[in-house]
Amino acid sequence: MKKTKRSTVKRVPKRGLYDQKSIYKLLDRNHLCHVGFIYEDFPVVIPTLYGRKENTIFLHGAVVSRLMTSLKKEIPLCISIAKTTGIVLARSAFNHSLNYESVILYGNGRLVEGFEKEEALKAISDHLIIGRWEECRPPTTKELKATHVISIDLDEVSAKVRTGGPQDDKEDYSSEYWAGVIPIKEGFGVPQPDQQLPDRLKKIPASVQNLTHKTNN
Amino acid sequence: MKKTKRSTVKRVPKRGLYDQKSIYKLLDRNHLCHVGFIYEDFPVVIPTLYGRKENTIFLHGAVVSRLMTSLKKEIPLCISIAKTTGIVLARSAFNHSLNYESVILYGNGRLVEGFEKEEALKAISDHLIIGRWEECRPPTTKELKATHVISIDLDEVSAKVRTGGPQDDKEDYSSEYWAGVIPIKEGFGVPQPDQQLPDRLKKIPASVQNLTHKTNN
Numbered sequence: 001m002k003k004t005k006r007s008t009v010k011r012v013p014k015r016g017l018y019d020q021k022s023i024y025k026l027l028d029r030n031h032l033c034h035v036g037f038i039y040e041d042f043p044v045v046i047p048t049l050y051g052r053k054e055n056t057i058f059l060h061g062a063v064v065s066r067l068m069t070s071l072k073k074e075i076p077l078c079i080s081i082a083k084t085t086g087i088v089l090a091r092s093a094f095n096h097s098l099n100y101e102s103v104i105l106y107g108n109g110r111l112v113e114g115f116e117k118e119e120a121l122k123a124i125s126d127h128l129i130i131g132r133w134e135e136c137r138p139p140t141t142k143e144l145k146a147t148h149v150i151s152i153d154l155d156e157v158s159a160k161v162r163t164g165g166p167q168d169d170k171e172d173y174s175s176e177y178w179a180g181v182i183p184i185k186e187g188f189g190v191p192q193p194d195q196q197l198p199d200r201l202k203k204i205p206a207s208v209q210n211l212t213h214k215t216n217n
Numbered sequence: 218m219k220k221t222k223r224s225t226v227k228r229v230p231k232r233g234l235y236d237q238k239s240i241y242k243l244l245d246r247n248h249l250c251h252v253g254f255i256y257e258d259f260p261v262v263i264p265t266l267y268g269r270k271e272n273t274i275f276l277h278g279a280v281v282s283r284l285m286t287s288l289k290k291e292i293p294l295c296i297s298i299a300k301t302t303g304i305v306l307a308r309s310a311f312n313h314s315l316n317y318e319s320v321i322l323y324g325n326g327r328l329v330e331g332f333e334k335e336e337a338l339k340a341i342s343d344h345l346i347i348g349r350w351e352e353c354r355p356p357t358t359k360e361l362k363a364t365h366v367i368s369i370d371l372d373e374v375s376a377k378v379r380t381g382g383p384q385d386d387k388e389d390y391s392s393e394y395w396a397g398v399i400p401i402k403e404g405f406g407v408p409q410p411d412q413q414l415p416d417r418l419k420k421i422p423a424s425v426q427n428l429t430h431k432t433n434n
Binding site: 006010011031032034035036037038042043044045046047049061062064065066076077078079080082083084087089090091092093094096098100102104106121125128129132133135136137138139140143146147165166172173175176177178179180181182183184185186187188189190191192193194195196197201202203204205208211212 | 223227228248249251252253254255259260261262263264266278279281282283293294295296297299300301304306307308309310311313315317319321323338342345346349350352353354355356357360363364382383389390392393394395396397398399400401402403404405406407408409410411412413414418419420421422425428429
């Protein structure tokens with residue numbers, strides 16, 4: 001991982017993180033990213049699922065999609081992963097803020113092919129819900145052909161995190177206004193079996209139990 | 218609102234929504250957007266708070282930020298608002314999916330100045346937590362000068378929503394695999410008063426009560 005001009009946090013630099021451990025941790029507990037690229041001279045941002053394996057991020061999609069037909073050309077891209085974790089209410093309107101966690105990655109995509117491709121799809125699946133890949137029908141040759149996988153190395157990457165309470169101006173601490181944080185929480189609801197499942201298959205599988213238990217407890 | 222080539226949903230077009238009511242509803246229950254623009258010939262995506270008032274989206278930030286110095290030049294931008302609402306587990310790996318809600322807006326920013334500027338900042342505040350603007354110290358002239366506000370009209374905009382269970386291939390319905398949906402839920406935690414508040418100010422204000430009650434019930 002290298003710190004370049006564009007991957008260096010400029011606004012409130014003390015919130016920037018550049019170490020592998022912090023970045024992997026943030027990437028592994030999120031799954032939705034926004035991919036920005038230039039298409040016909042204008043900027044496009046597309047939300048999509050990602051997966052991480054070692055020092056690589058994988059994206060996938062239909063071969064006919066604008067995202068995949070663009071990224072396979074190895075054009076420059078910017079990937080942002082961000083979540084708000086709290087609303088920070090300060091005594092002054094100006095010092096209101098959000099708690100958040102965010103990762104920004106710059107790079108160029110590379111089309112993943114051959115043996116690596118199915119491995120990458122498994123990595124995306126494992127990233128979202130570990131163990132599920134072994135609990136469903138694997139892709140056919142035709143399905144693999146209809147899907148592109150793009151890899152981006154976690155090279156030019158940085159994270160930014162804000163936690164904690166409001167930081168007010170000194171003179172505002174004697175004001176009569178309430179201040180504090182409203183935490184924003186994300187979790188899983190009760191798994192809903194497909195209505196077309198026969199009774200003998202209605203038991204919630206291990207991968208689903210592990211995911212919903214781990215995250216909500 | 219107009220449906221243009223770039224704002225038309227291409228992948229799974231039946232999930233596209235173009236009506237004002239649907240788009241406003243999705244915008245109003247989210248607050249984090251990703252703004253894409255071209256900076257020194259490469260794409261940049263930045264996560265930031267937004268507010269909606271009537272048919273306009275407002276963004277704000279420090280006048281020195283790359284986001285604000287770029288957008289005030291009225292360059293083309295793409296804004297994406299997206300949230301995953303469920304993990305859709307199909308019988309086949311290929312038919313796995315996510316439930317989600319998403320809005321994509323294309324346009325060019327415009328710097329908001331004068332009387333409109335404070336109104337726009339209030340709109341951003343109201344969007345996140347209605348009533349808070351009146352419960353804190355308003356911005357000074359100096360603070361207003363340090364902040365830029367950018368407006369983008371909701372003109373070239375579309376939404377895309379997926380709900381419901383897995384759609385498997387016909388022949389997979391007789392397989393032995395579990396299928397279903399794991400809902401993803403977002404909500405507010407218990408408000409945490411700032412530790413420096415005097416006892417007489419510790420009562421949770423109406424705006425905070427309304428927000429956390431409305432959303433979690």
